[in-house]
Amino acid sequence: MKVSLTKFISIAVLSLTFMSASALASHHNSQRLDIFETVVADPSLTTLVTAIKAARLEDTLKGKGPFTLFAPSNAAFVELSEGTLGDLLNVKNKQKLAAILTYHVVAGKMMAADVVKLNKVKTVQGDDIVIDSSDGFKINNATVIKTDIMTSNGVIHIIDRVILPEI
Template identity: 65%
Template sequence: MKFFITKFVSIAVLSLSILTTSAFAMHHKSANLDIVETAASNPAFSTLVAAVKAAGLVETLQGEGPFTVFAPTNAAFEKLPAGTVEDLLKPENKEKLVAILTYHVVAGNVMAADVVKLTKATTVQGSDIMIDTSDGVKVNNATVTQTDLKTKNGVIHVIDTVIMPKM
């Protein structure tokens, strides 16, 4: 039994150190990349990257910034009604797609320590997003699941839901 516990603890410690090293490597790597490059380097953001390309926002989000992006994952996009993503990626819906994507961007470097002090923030799209820190951190109806992915032109906070502006 003692051998089993020792072995279990050893495996747990090893797993934790590998996870920590991987997270550190991703964080360190992203600090050398811009927002788009950072998102493109993570398969969990492939839908977001496709949307940024379709909206013609790549050059903007590779600009000097700084920008804070509340980045929805592929799983967040999958929560949208069937066919929504496909419709938004069509050229005739580019204006709507730009409005949605820029609603996820705030000018400046807003780190997690700053977010928790805010109740709202004005997006690049022009509307405010509401911030609630009473139970974790929520931006409108999206939960922030990972914070402070630093990039060379800003910061990314990962969210679990696509937030929609009033249109």
């Protein structure tokens, strides 16, 4: 009887240990990445990651937020005039690049269903972007191609063009 009780207690302790470790891993995996980490994890946004790093906006997009990011895809950057991206990534143009990137960010968490109800919204850069939902979902001249990517500090909508402010 003593051996059986010892085995039972050992099995119970091991079971509790594995259940606790499993619950901890599950809790850790359920936590969302922040906006910057989510962008880094998406292979269709590698050019945006390069631009964010060049403008030194990583900490901003890791911040408390909440923010809404209209994230240009890699294909969107290809659509820029020849030489534009290389010029923007030049260290001497860091402020211009930061202004362009913050033109893609809105303070607050705005789901697609909320955005399409508006005509315009002010960006972190300071200018308004125009919202057109009459034929799809567009921000200025960019079509929103993927919506409502949830992050720990906001939401991301992927767009097919880089939108440029008047600077």
